[in-house]
Amino acid sequence: MLITLTTDFGLGEYVAQMKGVILAINPEASIIDISHNVRPHSVREGAYVMYSATPFFPFAAHVGVVDPGVGTERKAIVVVCEGAMFVGPDNGLLIPAARRFGIKEVREIRNENVFRREISSTFHGRDIFAPVAAHLSLGEKVATLGPVLQDWVDLDFGLYNQRGREFIGEVIFVDRFGNLISNISGKAVLDAYKWGDLLSIDIDGKDYVAPFVRSYGFSRSHKLLATISSSGFLEVALTEGSAANHTGATEGSSVRVGSKGGEAK
């Protein structure tokens, strides 16, 4: 069975330790890195990365470790879904991705027989989550891991507001290109506008005008544009440049989208 890893560790010795632990338990495990470049301690960015990537995989155990509360009493959980399992800390990291699959049950991981023998207080990714995923990949039954939880830490990307053709939301992710991914539904914007419409876009109180286009290539070089991100959200981008640098926006910046009353030339 496939195991994927998403962490804020960088691709280095910590991730390697997790892979070593998995392969020592199941030498046949197939391990795929989703990302290890999550901003350190940013549970929400990690949640977005898992939300964005996991639906494309065949059945897998998806391990997530962005875990500022490691070593305190925060629980370790496994989330069982249709078509996927998620393993990680009970801090909301796994929930948006799991909800996309449909959550069947959440269990607390308590069965120490599937942990590494020595458990450090600083690295549950290696000592708990990796071995649990490895045992699941060998066919370990989820029910043996621990009791069903009725309550767990939730996380969503915030609700956006829509009033007629006006949308108010926020930036939830800035990708490597400086593209700004908002929490506004791309489909909702496409219902309200058509390709080529000029939008008025307010980011953190600064006003911009940008065409709503099907893809980056349809806008002129170094001009702001609005499009639908590959994960389905409204995205603000700058052709051959960085919208993040251009606008100064970061994760959490406010985004308001309205009509500019014209068509792109």
Added chain:
Amino acid sequence: MLITLTTDFGLGEYVAQMKGVILAINPEASIIDISHNVRPHSVREGAYVMYSATPFFPFAAHVGVVDPGVGTERKAIVVVCEGAMFVGPDNGLLIPAARRFGIKEVREIRNENVFRREISSTFHGRDIFAPVAAHLSLGEKVATLGPVLQDWVDLDFGLYNQRGREFIGEVIFVDRFGNLISNISGKAVLDAYKWGDLLSIDIDGKDYVAPFVRSYGFSRSHKLLATISSSGFLEVALTEGSAANHTGATEGSSVRVGSKGGEAK
């Protein structure tokens, strides 16, 4: 069959989506990352990376995605070679690598049966190139993908000039160590000079003197040297330092190499 990936996405959620798509189609596919650190939108740097790495692999489908024109009318192509296949955009990215293997034919990818069902306008890497490579790895015949193209976008690393023992070219790649890889044939320089000769090297109009040495270790610490890169080009390096920082050179900087009329001490 092996599938390699070269992109400018960084190793994160976008690459993971491509891998998920591939594994959902062919769970047995073996996927190797060549690089995801190509400078965003730099088709030429991506072309150099693929040129440099792909010849070392056994038979594989090499997917390249540095694709500033995604979503416009630029074509998607597969290049069939002796010992390799290349899949990506028709913008020159695949051509220098493919030419090293010997191009047998280039086909436009048109058969939508091998695409993902929903195709975003911004991410053909995931929606077209990855599934095409996955289907090829399952034995899909290239001929079913689309018609043979007589004409495609070419790219080379520029021609260098040689006049006697003088060579004029440019920097085509700066690696992680700050080594400057030029487009000048290392073999041609080795025909004109011998190891230990002192070279006069002009980079963007600034003059340097550097010994022509077999490897980094033969020069003194923090001194400029000329050598032959592991990909066969004339390379300018700084022992235990960065030639890029030392000279200010970047991709595209001019390089002129001549005789200094002496031997390194």
Added chain:
Amino acid sequence: MLITLTTDFGLGEYVAQMKGVILAINPEASIIDISHNVRPHSVREGAYVMYSATPFFPFAAHVGVVDPGVGTERKAIVVVCEGAMFVGPDNGLLIPAARRFGIKEVREIRNENVFRREISSTFHGRDIFAPVAAHLSLGEKVATLGPVLQDWVDLDFGLYNQRGREFIGEVIFVDRFGNLISNISGKAVLDAYKWGDLLSIDIDGKDYVAPFVRSYGFSRSHKLLATISSSGFLEVALTEGSAANHTGATEGSSVRVGSKGGEAK
């Protein structure tokens, strides 16, 4: 058989060439990246990364390439251990990790039949170490590689000093989070102090007070703390921040730990 790679190349075309060479020799080889983000030319940091990660793996050939002396007369070696083999340059890089497994013998690699046919002077990782590991993974006998060495380049992380409850050592690694990993035994500190004790910590001559805690979560936000790293060393960290930025410490900074005579509140 598993092959792991640790280099200072960055995850790009150089590492890809090594993987291509391995897969061309043994298409069934399973290759895991330990880290390619070792600081360029830092043999000691590479040694720490291999020391830290390799013990978690099942039997593997661990290839290490941090090799400022490539192309000079430094030897290529294979280190045979209980439960692991190490392949790389004779510059100390492999030794701390190998010593953790128990060194059975060290051999110089001389048998050119297992090298790539053309050997560049600048890239033994690709031309010697990768093919040697690939041949070992196919069952090649170590004895065929070359003669046993009685003497090789050693490297350790420096000895720390203990006088009663005072420990004097140095920073051997700064991780991605800015955590400072010292060479002081975490176990020795735990014998001298108990969880919750306040420690006096002197870093490069600057004095700090920090609680000795089981894990990051037990300290207040943005406060310095001392803990035991996941690799077993005394570690100085800053909850939700970077101890390296806070203290200005780097690899090699001095660390003195003593009693502050109180308990953390």
